[in-house]
Amino acid sequence: MQMSRWRFALVPLALVGAAWLSASRPVAEGEQVEFKFREAPVNAAGVKGLGDLRGVPVLIDFWGKN
Amino acid sequence: MPASLKIQEQFGDDVQVIFVECQGTEKNTYEAFIWKMKWMGNNALWTNERVIPTVGRGLPEVALIGVDGSVLMQGYPGDFGKRLEETIAAEVKKSKHAPPGSPASLKEAWAVFAKGDLGGALEQCDKVGGDDGAKARALMMERTATHFARFERLLAASDLTEAGELVDALRKSCKGVAELAARVSDAAAKLAAPELAAEREASKAWASFVAKIAKEKPFDGGNVKKAENIASKHEGTKNGARAAHFVELSKINLNR
Numbered sequence: 001m002q003m004s005r006w007r008f009a010l011v012p013l014a015l016v017g018a019a020w021l022s023a024s025r026p027v028a029e030g031e032q033v034e035f036k037f038r039e040a041p042v043n044a045a046g047v048k049g050l051g052d053l054r055g056v057p058v059l060i061d062f063w064g065k066n
Numbered sequence: 067m068p069a070s071l072k073i074q075e076q077f078g079d080d081v082q083v084i085f086v087e088c089q090g091t092e093k094n095t096y097e098a099f100i101w102k103m104k105w106m107g108n109n110a111l112w113t114n115e116r117v118i119p120t121v122g123r124g125l126p127e128v129a130l131i132g133v134d135g136s137v138l139m140q141g142y143p144g145d146f147g148k149r150l151e152e153t154i155a156a157e158v159k160k161s162k163h164a165p166p167g168s169p170a171s172l173k174e175a176w177a178v179f180a181k182g183d184l185g186g187a188l189e190q191c192d193k194v195g196g197d198d199g200a201k202a203r204a205l206m207m208e209r210t211a212t213h214f215a216r217f218e219r220l221l222a223a224s225d226l227t228e229a230g231e232l233v234d235a236l237r238k239s240c241k242g243v244a245e246l247a248a249r250v251s252d253a254a255a256k257l258a259a260p261e262l263a264a265e266r267e268a269s270k271a272w273a274s275f276v277a278k279i280a281k282e283k284p285f286d287g288g289n290v291k292k293a294e295n296i297a298s299k300h301e302g303t304k305n306g307a308r309a310a311h312f313v314e315l316s317k318i319n320l321n322r
Binding site: 025026027028029030031032033034035037038039041042043044045046047048050051052053054055056057058059060061062063064065066 | 068070073074079080081082083084085086087088089091093095096097099100106109110111112113115116117118119120121125126127128129130131132133134135136137138139140150154157158161209212215216218219220221222223225228
């Protein structure tokens with residue numbers, strides 16, 4: 001009975017783990033990408049995610065302040 | 067100035083650059099830094115959320131997403147050379163011109179559309195008629211719909227000055243297009259709503275301020291004073307709050 005409870009507890013953990021892995025795996029060229037911002041970017045002008053930008057090319061520049 | 071920022075300023079609304087801060091710098095600190103470096107005054111977005119996972123081992127890194135939402139290239143920008151800018155230019159062209167395989171009879175229609183004259187382009191489509199004309203017409207309407215969607219986003223964000231410029235452009239572009247006349251009027255009416263009067267004034271003041279100071283010592287004492295005046299004159303508006311936020315950013319010590 002206790003073992004079965006543990007199994008139920010592991011299911012959400014496994015789902016969270018799968019979601020994390022899927023979010024962090026590299027995206028292959030040609031693959032569609034979706035993304036929604038949790039917090040509005042600086043200069044957002046109402047843009048909530050990549051879906052809002054469909055129709056224009058999007059250049060993502062990874063940088064660091066330091 | 068970062069090369070991507072030059073691309074944003076060169077292509078304007080036709081490209082969206084998103085800068086992703088990857089070193090864990092606090093948002094207000096990197097925002098103050100962007101102002102100080104005179105990197106504002108354009109449409110680039112700045113975030114610290116990884117829009118897509120990085121593939122390299124360090125910075126800088128770029129990724130290009132095409133008009134259809136798929137990843138076209140990703141990696142160290144130095145490895146791409148001119149190919150990056152050429153691919154961006156090709157994608158911009160794709161967003162305005164005929165799709166591959168479009169018949170020669172529609173060449174004129176697409177040329178007119180690329181110039182921003184939807185009404186004239188649709189007339190040309192109707193002259194060609196048949197399936198080809200109808201398909202081109204539908205695609206042009208679909209692409210124009212993205213501008214109306216952008217208008218709604220700008221309105222919701224209280225970026226009313228930019229929203230007003232977009233409505234003016236749509237009014238010109240959609241002239242003579244009966245099925246869009248109501249949509250253009252509706253957008254203009256939303257923008258002119260009496261309840262937005264204070265926000266309109268605030269947006270005008272903030273947009274004019276940003277245009278003047280973004281490229282010349284934004285945090286100079288005189289500019290900060292001007293921002294304080296905008297914040298107090300337009301208190302209670304989103305654009306007034308933007309001015310107040312700018313004043314707070316000016317106080318951040320970036321030398322720490």
